[in-house]
Amino acid sequence: MQIKINDSEIMLIQGDITELDTDAIVNAANKDLILGAGVAGAIRRKGGTQIQIECDLIGGTFVGGAVITTGGKLKARHVIHAVGPRMGEGDEDNKLKNATLNSLKLADEKGLKSIAFPAISTGVFGFPLYRCAEIMLATTCAYLQKTKGLKKVVFCLFDKAAFAVFEKELKKSGPQKP
Ligand code: ADP
Numbered sequence: 046m047q048i049k050i051n052d053s054e055i056m057l058i059q060g061d062i063t064e065l066d067t068d069a070i071v072n073a074a075n076k077d078l079i080l081g082a083g084v085a086g087a088i089r090r091k092g093g094t095q096i097q098i099e100c101d102l103i104g105g106t107f108v109g110g111a112v113i114t115t116g117g118k119l120k121a122r123h124v125i126h127a128v129g130p131r132m133g134e135g136d137e138d139n140k141l142k143n144a145t146l147n148s149l150k151l152a153d154e155k156g157l158k159s160i161a162f163p164a165i166s167t168g169v170f171g172f173p174l175y176r177c178a179e180i181m182l183a184t185t186c187a188y189l190q191k192t193k194g195l196k197k198v199v200f201c202l203f204d205k206a207a208f209a210v211f212e213k214e215l216k217k218s219g220p221q222k223p
Contacts, residue, residue: 046212050189055182055198057215059208062201063091066120068157069113070201071148073165074126077105078112083168088124092117096124108134109143111151121161125151129166132173138180141166145184153194161199164207174207178214186218 047056062070062084073084078100080089089097099114106112111127127148130140144165152160162181166172185198202208 046215048215048218050186053189053192053196053198055185055189055200055215055218057200057202057208057211059202059205061087061203062161062163063087063119065161065199065201067159067161067197067199068121069123069125069152069155069160070116070119070121071111071160071162071165072124072126073163073168073170074100074106074128076108076110076128078103078126081169084163088119092119092124100126109140109147111144111147113151113155123155123157125160127162127165129170130172132166132171137166137172138176141172141177141180142184145181146188149185149188149192149195149198153192156194158195159197159199160195161201163201163203164211167207174210175214178211182211182214182218 047054095117103112108128113125116122125148127144129144130137164177167174167177
């Protein structure tokens with residue numbers, strides 16, 4: 046499913062984010078930038094040790110922040126490491142919004158045209174999927190209304206259930222592309 050916003054688009058797909066060839070894929074990172082399980086583990090396995098080395102040089106970032114490394118051996122040339130909230134730590138909605146927004150801004154600053162997000166914080170960090178879909182999609186829609194840089198924002202959902210939740214939410218946001 047995809048929708049158009051001005052001359053950009055939001056697209057939903059189901060699959061493994063590490064297989065995508067967007068200019069950047071987003072890692073659901075932790076603030077120490079240690080690539081552990083979930084999306085981060087898949088990125089480490091497929092992208093090689095170079096990405097962790099670059100993360101170590103950066104050292105870390107705040108919850109809601111985003112930093113960029115190369116994509117190592119991945120098809121995507123860059124990885125944007127976005128730190129989502131851990132459920133229960135407080136102010137989770139704002140932090141997820143900021144993690145999304147800071148990733149979009151960073152991609153634009155670097156002149157990237159396409160970016161792919163996972164459902165940040167909905168794995169190990171325990172954030173509810175429907176709220177993640179609401180926040181990440183609303184933030185992206187609002188951002189694309191005013192940017193001229195980014196052309197394509199993909200949400201890559203790992204399973205059918207997550208895809209269905211995002212699809213339902215995106216259908217509320219605007220007209221579907223024919
Ligand atoms: P967090 O620690 O932010 O919760 P996780 O990596 O544990 O991050 O999970 C975030 C979401 O990404 C979960 O919904 C999980 O099912 C999904 N996920 C895990 N591996 C992949 C992958 N290779 N591609 C896309 N999504 C993935």
